[in-house]
Amino acid sequence: MDSALIDAYRNTDYRVRLSQGGWASIRIDAPVPEPLRALIGLHGWAFITAWNPFSQVLPRPQNRAAQQALLGALRRLAATPTICPAMGVGRDWREPSFFVVGPTLAETDALVQQFRQNAYVHGLADGYARLRLTSDEPPRGQAG
Template sequence: MPARTAIDDATLRAYRETDYRVHGDAAITLKIDQPSAPLAALHERLHVASSAFITAANPFSQPSDPLRNEARQQALAEDLARLGFAAIPGIGQHPDNGWPGEPSFLVPGISLDAASALGTKHGQNAIVWSGADAVPRLILLR
């Protein structure tokens, strides 16, 4: 039985099809429900058992002005720093639906509860969380 959610089916489908790209030395592309050997290696290298891919852009999947998204993303970065997390920049980009890529962070070592709380605080419908199995999972927040 599917989870009950306020999020429409087209948006859920887009989330599941999106490429969640981690930049920098960790250059990884995450796909929902697909094991990621590079993510597992990153977890091992950083001695963490989990991570989350989080954005503050376009709250509730409503298009927002790029400057407002930049300010939201900065606020998320400040929250992560205040909580003691080192975040790796990335972008969530659907391969072909025309939705602009959303600046995001991969947050190694964050718990599901902490990641969900941040996603909720920053007006997101969902986050992507990976546990020790390094399988990115779509976590619905509403």
């Protein structure tokens, strides 16, 4: 994965739809926004999508079908997570996403790899948002 793509992920605005209306924006290497802290509590969380596998643009119908399959997979996790609609907003693109509270890092890694994503955003409790790379090529894990 090249550094330009990692930079694009780092500069994305990861927006979570709030139940009372509006959005909360997550930024890489920044604390979780206040409106999300009560929802997260002491749990891990992730911001994930199934759109545009390996950052290759696909037709909208294929992306929608993949996103629905991801939602189904999230709902089948052992400990049913809290799932909120979300949107990744980059400089020239938008991707419908999910903000999920509760899945383990291993569960999220497996789902993100299943849906062929290069990376996702995650965190523990109300700590900092981190970019996690899922490629089999170095660097793997946290993006430095």
